[in-house]
Amino acid sequence: MSLLQVENLRVELGGAPVLQDVSLRVASGQIVGVIGESGSGKSMTALAVMQLLPPGARCTGQVALKGQDMLALTERQLCRMRGRDVGIVFQEPMTALNPLQTIGQQVAETILIHEIVSRAEAMARAARTLERVELQVPPTRYPHELSGGQRQRVCIAMAIALRPELLIADEPTTALDVTTQKGVLDLLKQLVAEDGMGLLLISHDLGVVADMADQIVIMQRGQVVETGRFCDLRHSYSKALLAASDHVPDRTGAGSEAPLLQLRDVVRDYPTPRKGWLGKPGRFRAVDRVSFEIRRGENLGLVGESGCGKSTLTRAILGLEAVQEGTILLGGQPVYDGQRANRSIRRRMQMVFQDPYSSFNPRHRVGRLVSEPFHLLETAPQGVEKERVIAEALESVGLQAADRHKFIHEFSGGQRQRIALARALIIRPDLIVLDEAVSALDVQVRAQMLDLLADLGDRFGLTYLFISHDLSVVRNVTDRVVVMRAGRIVEEGKTGEVFENPKNIYTKQLLATIPRLPENA
Amino acid sequence: MRRNLILGTGLSAMFAGAALLSFFWVPFDIGALDIANKIKPPSGAHWLGTDHFGRDILSMIMVGGRTSIAVALVAVGIGMGLGVPLGLAAAVQRGGWLDEGIMRANDLIFAFPSLLIAIMITAVFGASAVNAIIAIGIFNIPVFARLTRGAALGLWTRDFVLAARVAGKGAVRISCEHILPNLVNLLIVQGTIQFSLGILAEAGLSYVGLGAQPPVPSWGRMLADSQTMISFAPHMALSPGLAILLTVLGLNLMGDGLRDLLDPRLQRGQR
Numbered sequence: 001m002s003l004l005q006v007e008n009l010r011v012e013l014g015g016a017p018v019l020q021d022v023s024l025r026v027a028s029g030q031i032v033g034v035i036g037e038s039g040s041g042k043s044m045t046a047l048a049v050m051q052l053l054p055p056g057a058r059c060t061g062q063v064a065l066k067g068q069d070m071l072a073l074t075e076r077q078l079c080r081m082r083g084r085d086v087g088i089v090f091q092e093p094m095t096a097l098n099p100l101q102t103i104g105q106q107v108a109e110t111i112l113i114h115e116i117v118s119r120a121e122a123m124a125r126a127a128r129t130l131e132r133v134e135l136q137v138p139p140t141r142y143p144h145e146l147s148g149g150q151r152q153r154v155c156i157a158m159a160i161a162l163r164p165e166l167l168i169a170d171e172p173t174t175a176l177d178v179t180t181q182k183g184v185l186d187l188l189k190q191l192v193a194e195d196g197m198g199l200l201l202i203s204h205d206l207g208v209v210a211d212m213a214d215q216i217v218i219m220q221r222g223q224v225v226e227t228g229r230f231c232d233l234r235h236s237y238s239k240a241l242l243a244a245s246d247h248v249p250d251r252t253g254a255g256s257e258a259p260l261l262q263l264r265d266v267v268r269d270y271p272t273p274r275k276g277w278l279g280k281p282g283r284f285r286a287v288d289r290v291s292f293e294i295r296r297g298e299n300l301g302l303v304g305e306s307g308c309g310k311s312t313l314t315r316a317i318l319g320l321e322a323v324q325e326g327t328i329l330l331g332g333q334p335v336y337d338g339q340r341a342n343r344s345i346r347r348r349m350q351m352v353f354q355d356p357y358s359s360f361n362p363r364h365r366v367g368r369l370v371s372e373p374f375h376l377l378e379t380a381p382q383g384v385e386k387e388r389v390i391a392e393a394l395e396s397v398g399l400q401a402a403d404r405h406k407f408i409h410e411f412s413g414g415q416r417q418r419i420a421l422a423r424a425l426i427i428r429p430d431l432i433v434l435d436e437a438v439s440a441l442d443v444q445v446r447a448q449m450l451d452l453l454a455d456l457g458d459r460f461g462l463t464y465l466f467i468s469h470d471l472s473v474v475r476n477v478t479d480r481v482v483v484m485r486a487g488r489i490v491e492e493g494k495t496g497e498v499f500e501n502p503k504n505i506y507t508k509q510l511l512a513t514i515p516r517l518p519e520n521a
Numbered sequence: 522m523r524r525n526l527i528l529g530t531g532l533s534a535m536f537a538g539a540a541l542l543s544f545f546w547v548p549f550d551i552g553a554l555d556i557a558n559k560i561k562p563p564s565g566a567h568w569l570g571t572d573h574f575g576r577d578i579l580s581m582i583m584v585g586g587r588t589s590i591a592v593a594l595v596a597v598g599i600g601m602g603l604g605v606p607l608g609l610a611a612a613v614q615r616g617g618w619l620d621e622g623i624m625r626a627n628d629l630i631f632a633f634p635s636l637l638i639a640i641m642i643t644a645v646f647g648a649s650a651v652n653a654i655i656a657i658g659i660f661n662i663p664v665f666a667r668l669t670r671g672a673a674l675g676l677w678t679r680d681f682v683l684a685a686r687v688a689g690k691g692a693v694r695i696s697c698e699h700i701l702p703n704l705v706n707l708l709i710v711q712g713t714i715q716f717s718l719g720i721l722a723e724a725g726l727s728y729v730g731l732g733a734q735p736p737v738p739s740w741g742r743m744l745a746d747s748q749t750m751i752s753f754a755p756h757m758a759l760s761p762g763l764a765i766l767l768t769v770l771g772l773n774l775m776g777d778g779l780r781d782l783l784d785p786r787l788q789r790g791q792r
Contacts, residue, residue: 320686343689351687359680363702363785376689407785423684 003028003198004049004166009061011041011048018044019222022061025215026166026198031189033209034202035241036219037442038413042202045219046168049200050086051078065166084114087159091171093151097143103130103154104139110161126161133157133187148306149180153187160191167191168200173208177305178469182513185212204442206245207472207515240444247447248476249454251299260430260463261294261317265326268312286312288487289326294431294463301478301495302467303510309487310467314433317465319346330431347376350424354436356416360408366419367404370394373427393422396459397452414445418452425456433465438473450477471514475499483507526778532771536764540586549577551584551738560754570756572746578760581738585761588650588739590768592732593719595654597712600661605708607662608669609696615674624670627663635660635722636729643731650723650739653732657722661715668711673700706780713776717769724765740765 002025011019019041026032036042047053049063051070063070065085073081082088090096097106107126111117117125127139133153143151152172159167169188173181189212192199203209209216210230218225218238226235233239268287274280287309294300304310315321317328319341328335335345350373353359360369367390374380381389391401397418408416417437424432434453438446454477457464468474474481474495481498483491483506491504502508549567555575563570569578611623630638639656646652676682676699685695724741726732733739740761747757 318687320683341689346687346689349687351684353680353684355680359684361681361699361703363705372685372690373688375694409786420684 002026003030003066004200005062005064006045006049007062007064009045009048009059009063011044011053011060012058013054014056017222018057019048022219022222022224024217024224024227026200028165028198029192029196030215031192031199031201031213032215032217033213034200034217034219035204035206035209037204037241037444039221040219041222042204042219043170044222046088046170046200046202049166049168050082050088052082080114083110083159083164084162085164086166086168087162087164088168088170089152089155089159089172091174093148093155093175096155097151099143102140102142103135103137103146103157106154107139107157107161110158114162126157129157129161130154132160132191147180148176149184152176152180152184156184156187156191160195160197163195164197166198166200168202170202171204172201174203174205178471178513179305179509181208182515188212205515206241206443211515244443244447246472246476247443247450249447249450251454251458251477256296258296259293260296260298260331261465262329262332263293263317263326264291264329266290266313266316266323266328267325268309268316268321269324286487287316287323290484290487290489291326292482292489292492294465296430296463297457297461298480299457299464299466299478301474301481302465302484303469303471303474303481304484305469308484310484311435313484314351314435314465314467318349318351318433343376347373347427348430349433350427350429350431351433351435352417352420352424352437354439356413356420356440359420360416362408364408365404366394366406366408366411369408370404370419370423370426372423376427389426393426394419396425396456397422414441414449417441417449421449421452421456425460428460429462431463431465433467435467436469439468439470446473453477471499471511483510523778525774526782529771529774529776529778532767533775536586536768536771537590539583540590543580543583543587547577547580547583549580551576551580552736560750560757562754562756569760570754572743572757573750573754578743578757581743582740582760582764585738585740585743586764586768588733588737589720589723589741589765592650592654592657592723592739593716596657596661596719596722597716599654599658600665600715601708601712604662604665604667605669605701605704608666609673609700611666611670612673612677612700613692613696615677620670623666627666630659630663636725639722639726639731643726648731648734650733650737653723653726656726657719660722661719664715665708665711668707669704672704672707676700676703705783709780709783710776713772716772720765720769724761 004026006022006024009019009022010017022045024032034042034045048059049070053059059071097103104123104126107129108119108122111122111125112119130139133156135150135153135157137146137150143154146154172188173184176184185208188199191197201209201213213230215227216230216233217227218233218235218241220237225237226233266287267285267289270284270286272282272284275282290313302310316323317335319335322336330345330348333342333345335342370393371386371390390404394401394403399415399418399422408419411419438449441449453464456462466474466478478495480493481495482489483504485506491498491502491507498507499511502511555571557575558571559573559575561567561571567577567579569582572578572581607623611620614620638659639653642652642656682695682699685699723732723739724744727739727741728745733742735742743761744758747754751758
């Protein structure tokens with residue numbers, strides 16, 4: 001008998017079906033991966049299993065855990081079950097913990113709710129559980145003292161404290177760096193093997209799930225498209241997802257010899273708070289003697305974990321902040337001279353941000369948003385000419401000229417990134433900095449966006465600086481790659497060579513974390 | 522949601538209209554005392570009754586509304602006009618000298634009980650409606666400055682502000698084009714709250730004799746005058762009390778409605 005058995009599950013929200021005919025099974029000791037793009041209903045499935053659906057949801061069908069029908073249970077019975085028989089780990093470890101309690105207390109809480117034990121005993125068991133998840137810090141620490149990966153381990157400890165028979169992990173590694181991601185996935189795998197739990201692993205990333213899951217469930221628009229082992233996936237949608245996750249866009253130009261952007265020994269220090277009343281403010285060196293150059297028409301990848309100084313460096317390149325030492329030259333001229341940024345240089349650079357939701361002022365219409373960089377021009381186009389340029393920019397990224405009258409909330413994430421690209425393109429810059437510009441997108445949308453970037457790069461002779469932690473994307477779109485760690489560049493070279501034959505030990509570690517799709521897919 | 526806006530605007534418009542109408546016409550002259558008819562309950566001639574000098578309470582409410590509404594309106598205007606720019610300026614560089622200077626000055630004002638400051642101002646400049654406006658207005662400045670700064674600090678970290686900086690825009694322009702429009706809904710809500718508090722503060726100041734001076738009526742003064750007679754003439758306290766209550770309610774409803782109306786994200790469902 002399966003541990004979890006979902007048959008013909010149907011969930012309606014406000015009368016509209018969000019899940020239809022969903023069936024899946026998880027056996028003890030088995031890992032089932034649920035894959036789908038955003039809005040495919042994968043998280044809703046997890047919530048339906050836990051019976052934690054939002055108010056107003058109507059749920060029909062069958063959800064059986066250990067033969068017990070979850071839909072027939074009362075809220076009281078469900079509460080007894082949640083945490084004891086089913087544990088759940090959510091995506092965002094930064095907000096999943098209470099900042100006012102120590103991690104030991106939070107794990108112990110799960111135990112105290114379900115079992116009649118003394119507080120001391122619960123704390124002792126919590127400490128043991130934290131050891132099991134290989135957390136190297138004492139249970140008396142507070143969440144803010146921990147890194148993202150460590151917090152996610154605490155969340156896992158809370159979920160497995162009572163050794164539940166089913167663990168649901170909803171995008172457990174999406175918010176983490178690649179190196180941390182691998183550690184967390186290995187831990188989950190190990191826990192499943194030790195405890196004989198069933199694991200329902202939900203992810204948008206086929207690569208993450210493919211090497212661990214025994215069974216894969218592919219979902220699309222609230223329905224299960226296909227269920228099976230990874231190598232048996234046959235459905236056209238599954239294949240499309242697979243192809244998109246490793247998409248290589250066509251590009252012609254590989255760059256000329258002339259350097260466009262040159263960095264020489266760039267140093268960026270931040271002051272840290274004074275120690276005591278009379279102490280001197282300290283310094284934190286975020287970027288330490290970084291030198292590299294980008295040739296005209298080239299795609300350069302800048303790779304590193306969060307906190308390595310990528311974003312600081314980007315701000316310096318764009319002339320938003322002064323550097324303490326070294327020079328940054330664009331086309332031979334400094335981007336920041338003396339006290340101010342050099343406007344004539346600045347108009348040759350633009351940027352696309354990671355988060356398609358926060359990078360637009362929600363109160364402006366698209367036409368105004370897209371034309372914002374006109375501010376950099378001496379004589380900005382006016383009237384009819386302005387309308388024409390806006391229309392052209394929107395059309396060049398595959399949107400319609402009429403879209404300029406809409407507000408940003410009327411667009412999907414992928415469309416917003418296109419608008420962001422239109423905003424960057426409108427003043428025809430030489431260099432576009434893409435800061436994780438495709439990381440938040442679904443694989444298929446991401447593939448389209450990469451094609452668009454390649455196409456526009458060829459058409460307008462653009463140079464891209466591609467900042468990302470997603471190594472498989474970097475491999476497929478860049479000519480050269482620079483690897484950064486703790487403010488320094490540790491390796492630099494042609495993308496193919498660095499990926500095939502990394503010299504630096506950190507680069508090797510980084511490359512080892514790329515989730516690989518099993519051969520013969 | 523539209524219902525709030527209509528109801529709130531209707532209530533506010535009714536009191537504002539009555540106050541405006543009083544410039545041209547009132548049922549009875551409030552300067553004329555009619556001791557023979559003092560403390561009469563509501564009747565056909567005097568809809569809301571008469572007070573202890575025999576003045577028509579309806580006329581008093583209409584004329585008194587002029588003072589109450591004007592004081593609150595100007596006081597909110599002072600608070601917003603000075604507080605919002607100060608808050609925006611403080612948010613530009615968190616922890617900078619400007620931020621510290623503005624916020625510590627704010628703390629200083631907050632540290633004084635508002636009534637005490639009002640007493641100080643009236644002690645120096647004399648008790649009048651104008652001085653009440655100034656006293657209430659000064660207390661609105663830190664409220665708006667603090668609210669603006671807090672919300673603006675959050676907005677400064679958003680990517681669209683970074684995008685504006687990449688487009689070469691300076692701090693002043695970003696504050697006006699990107700920060701301020703995104704604070705509008707907060708400011709409207711806080712504005713209506715401060716407006717209602719302003720009416721109540723004026724009532725309070727007049728109640729202790731520091732606001733509008735006789736014979737100029739205000740809702741607060743009317744409440745104060747009726748206090749000693751509340752046991753045998755409750756209608757005298759009820760009318761100004763209800764006027765304050767309904768105006769404040771109307772303004773709050775209107776504020777909520779306006780906030781929703783001005784948010785482009787909420788417009789689509791209504792269209």
